[in-house]
Amino acid sequence: MFVITGAGGRTGRAAVLRLLAAGHRVRAVGRSTQRLADLAAQGAEVWEADPLDPVALTDAFRGAEGIYAVIQPNYLPDHPDFGAFQDRVAASLTTAVTESGVTRVVGLSSWGAGHPEGTGPVKGLHRFEQRLSAVPGVDTLWLRAGYFMENLLSHVHNAATHHRISAPFDPDLPLPFVSTPDIGARAGDELATGTWHGTEILELQGERDVSMREAVGVIAEAVGADDLTYEQSGIADFHAELRDSGVSVDVADMMAEVGEAVNSRHTRMEQPRTGRTSTPTSIERFVEEEFAPRYRDNVRRG
Numbered sequence: 001m002f003v004i005t006g007a008g009g010r011t012g013r014a015a016v017l018r019l020l021a022a023g024h025r026v027r028a029v030g031r032s033t034q035r036l037a038d039l040a041a042q043g044a045e046v047w048e049a050d051p052l053d054p055v056a057l058t059d060a061f062r063g064a065e066g067i068y069a070v071i072q073p074n075y076l077p078d079h080p081d082f083g084a085f086q087d088r089v090a091a092s093l094t095t096a097v098t099e100s101g102v103t104r105v106v107g108l109s110s111w112g113a114g115h116p117e118g119t120g121p122v123k124g125l126h127r128f129e130q131r132l133s134a135v136p137g138v139d140t141l142w143l144r145a146g147y148f149m150e151n152l153l154s155h156v157h158n159a160a161t162h163h164r165i166s167a168p169f170d171p172d173l174p175l176p177f178v179s180t181p182d183i184g185a186r187a188g189d190e191l192a193t194g195t196w197h198g199t200e201i202l203e204l205q206g207e208r209d210v211s212m213r214e215a216v217g218v219i220a221e222a223v224g225a226d227d228l229t230y231e232q233s234g235i236a237d238f239h240a241e242l243r244d245s246g247v248s249v250d251v252a253d254m255m256a257e258v259g260e261a262v263n264s265r266h267t268r269m270e271q272p273r274t275g276r277t278s279t280p281t282s283i284e285r286f287v288e289e290e291f292a293p294r295y296r297d298n299v300r301r302g
């Protein structure tokens, strides 16, 4: 039996489905079994545990052959100290691994997590890696995923209404765009069949590197918007826009740091691109299946 944390989230849900499809027993953990009802209908055992509750998580992990550990959610935009929240979830997951006696863990981390500083929210994932990897007798595989394709979905409204996508990234810098279902599927595969020992790191770099200019070109073609353009925003403007939209100073600082870290290549992939570090979903497929339908809805609704 495998236990998946963050089962209601993007990567967790995909991990559950992958393991069920391969015939494994799966315990899907979230804060509300109601929100996991569709996974129960597909054969998962659903289990309520808040990621901040180490006792509930320990119960959830007992008897597992392996677990998928994820600090969720991706962001809490209005949190005054998101790093402290990440540390509390990391501590809770680590206590539960220790107390439950689980010996195999696939953990979700990020490109840039080798650095202790200068990487925005990825600093919290660095500390998560350090903390959990220190538990003796546990084989842990860290999936250091690239930049989520799903991050592009925050631009749907501006693309549809202002025909512009802006972000702090250099327009022509190749980015390792990766889809979250691919990450979850890989987590499931590694839990079921992986042969790693001790602490290992595996970067997930996506199908190929894609710059923001290229990504926006793919979107423009898919939605038939010739005038859709990419504009690189300055870090200060980006920070101000986030603040205007209600993001806390702490989280806006972190997001701005991501822009600087990626542009300066402080955050970069370090393993060679191989079949193992690549994942199948192309930017074209993501845009067709996820971005374009939302864009068209947005245009229809005005």
Ligand SMILES: NC(=O)c1ccc[n+]([C@@H]2O[C@H](COP(=O)([O-])OP(=O)(O)OC[C@H]3O[C@@H](n4cnc5c(N)ncnc54)[C@H](OP(=O)(O)O)[C@@H]3O)[C@@H](O)[C@H]2O)c1
Binding pocket: 006, 007, 008, 009, 010, 011, 012, 029, 030, 031, 032, 035, 051, 070, 071, 072, 073, 074, 075, 076, 108, 109, 110, 111, 121, 125, 145, 146, 147, 148, 151, 180
């Ligand atoms: N964005 C990127 O480019 C990127 C790149 C690499 C790594 N990452 C990492 O990926 C991880 C996120 O993974 P994901 O995308 O699979 O997760 P996710 O989809 O963001 O997780 C969403 C789930 O979090 C739970 N949640 C929501 N608010 C919460 C709260 N206040 N407290 C506790 N749980 C809450 C909800 O589940 P329930 O309601 O069912 O509990 C929700 O379904 C993060 O650690 C992030 O740092 C991100």
